[in-house]
Amino acid sequence: MVMGSKIEGPSTPANRRDPYEVLSVTRDSTDQEIKSAYRKLALKYHPDKNASNPEASELFKEVAYSYSILSDPEKRRQYDSAGFQALDADSMDMEIDLSNLGTVNTVFAALFSKLGVPIKTTVSANVLEEALNGTVTVRPLPIGTSVSGKVEKQCAHFFGVTINEQQAQSGIVIRATSTAQSKFKLLYFEQDANGGYGLALQEDSEKTGKVTSAGMYFLHFQVYRMDSTVNALAMAKDPEGAFFKRLEGLQPCEVSELKPGTHIFAVYGDNFFKTASYTIEAVCAKSHEDITQKLMDTEAQILRKRSELRQFETEYRKALARYQEVTDRYTKEKQSVDELLKQRDSIHSSFTVVKSTTSNLGNGSSSKISGEGSPEDGGSDGKDKSAKKKWFNLNLKGSDKS
Numbered sequence: 001m002v003m004g005s006k007i008e009g010p011s012t013p014a015n016r017r018d019p020y021e022v023l024s025v026t027r028d029s030t031d032q033e034i035k036s037a038y039r040k041l042a043l044k045y046h047p048d049k050n051a052s053n054p055e056a057s058e059l060f061k062e063v064a065y066s067y068s069i070l071s072d073p074e075k076r077r078q079y080d081s082a083g084f085q086a087l088d089a090d091s092m093d094m095e096i097d098l099s100n101l102g103t104v105n106t107v108f109a110a111l112f113s114k115l116g117v118p119i120k121t122t123v124s125a126n127v128l129e130e131a132l133n134g135t136v137t138v139r140p141l142p143i144g145t146s147v148s149g150k151v152e153k154q155c156a157h158f159f160g161v162t163i164n165e166q167q168a169q170s171g172i173v174i175r176a177t178s179t180a181q182s183k184f185k186l187l188y189f190e191q192d193a194n195g196g197y198g199l200a201l202q203e204d205s206e207k208t209g210k211v212t213s214a215g216m217y218f219l220h221f222q223v224y225r226m227d228s229t230v231n232a233l234a235m236a237k238d239p240e241g242a243f244f245k246r247l248e249g250l251q252p253c254e255v256s257e258l259k260p261g262t263h264i265f266a267v268y269g270d271n272f273f274k275t276a277s278y279t280i281e282a283v284c285a286k287s288h289e290d291i292t293q294k295l296m297d298t299e300a301q302i303l304r305k306r307s308e309l310r311q312f313e314t315e316y317r318k319a320l321a322r323y324q325e326v327t328d329r330y331t332k333e334k335q336s337v338d339e340l341l342k343q344r345d346s347i348h349s350s351f352t353v354v355k356s357t358t359s360n361l362g363n364g365s366s367s368k369i370s371g372e373g374s375p376e377d378g379g380s381d382g383k384d385k386s387a388k389k390k391w392f393n394l395n396l397k398g399s400d401k402s
Helices: 020-021 031-044 052-071 071-086 103-114 126-135 165-170 226-235 239-245 285-348 357-363 380-401
Strands: 138-140 145-151 156-163 172-178 184-190 197-204 206-210 210-219 224-226 250-252 263-268 274-286
Touching: 020 031, 031 052, 031 126, 031 197, 031 206, 052 071, 103 274, 126 156, 126 263, 145 156, 145 263, 156 172, 156 197, 156 274, 165 172, 165 263, 165 285, 184 210, 184 274, 206 226, 206 357, 226 239, 239 285, 263 274, 274 285
Parallel strands: 138 156
Antiparallel strands: 145 274, 156 263, 172 210, 172 274, 184 197, 184 263, 206 210, 224 250
């Protein structure tokens, strides 16, 4: 079974075991042999079946982490050439198995989901085991039709899509949508050797407009899916460069075509507390040739844009650093100029005779210039005015006596 695109490694790098040793396979094992070994071990140590065994949880992580390396051709090549050091551990995140969370923790998980933080979940061990045993009920889903339903949380509805040679060559699209914006997974199962079904692909529903949707596109060219968890983690680590991380979650889909025959898909209820309502449909790309071509062109453009953004980010950060440098200098230069002008004004204002009102009164260093004819200047006009005043007063007194 495939748990997701990114899995967190167990403990520290020093404690990691060889992925080949963990899965009990050899270095020349085929992809199918590795997948088969992983399915058995992952089901054996699944948290659903080992709630009281903490060691099983760690082994489950180790098995999932090992498979995430060996199932990816590029990562497997990197590991084979340089070991764990060649892998980017920062880009790996661990899925949460909600079936093993308590009620309180489930509430917190639901809250984070409401806040827009992507919560990855594993598919219930019961569903996987029933599929491997071939005891699930499979409903037919003919090409060109759709089926609606409601699936309980941590349960799945299985559908069989039968395609002929011509339809297989044209390409097939399987899509599930929910107008109620339910959270679900779209699953694809491969036929197992014992007659059961093993989980090969899974797509988590994403909100697009007023609906949630998930799709699988088997169109003979590489189609990519957007892992919002990878984007969210990258943006959280570098909020200022969030724009440049918007395409980092672009992941190539593992299967690009289907062979003629019957293929098994399922809608898995991934809601926290309630059933998931959905509509699933199977479409032949032959009736949508124009759209198929547009998708191929757009996927190629987005892939090129991701490469361009990585290069542009380097240029942008250099320019941003330079901008910060000149901005800092601008601030310093402005402060320097303001200080010099202030100092200049202070020096200019020092050229004055009158220092202050208080010092003038104290040391008498400055004299007040009065207007002409003022009593204070001791002039003749001052004496005349004094005499006239005295004569006037005497005259009045004399008049009173008479």
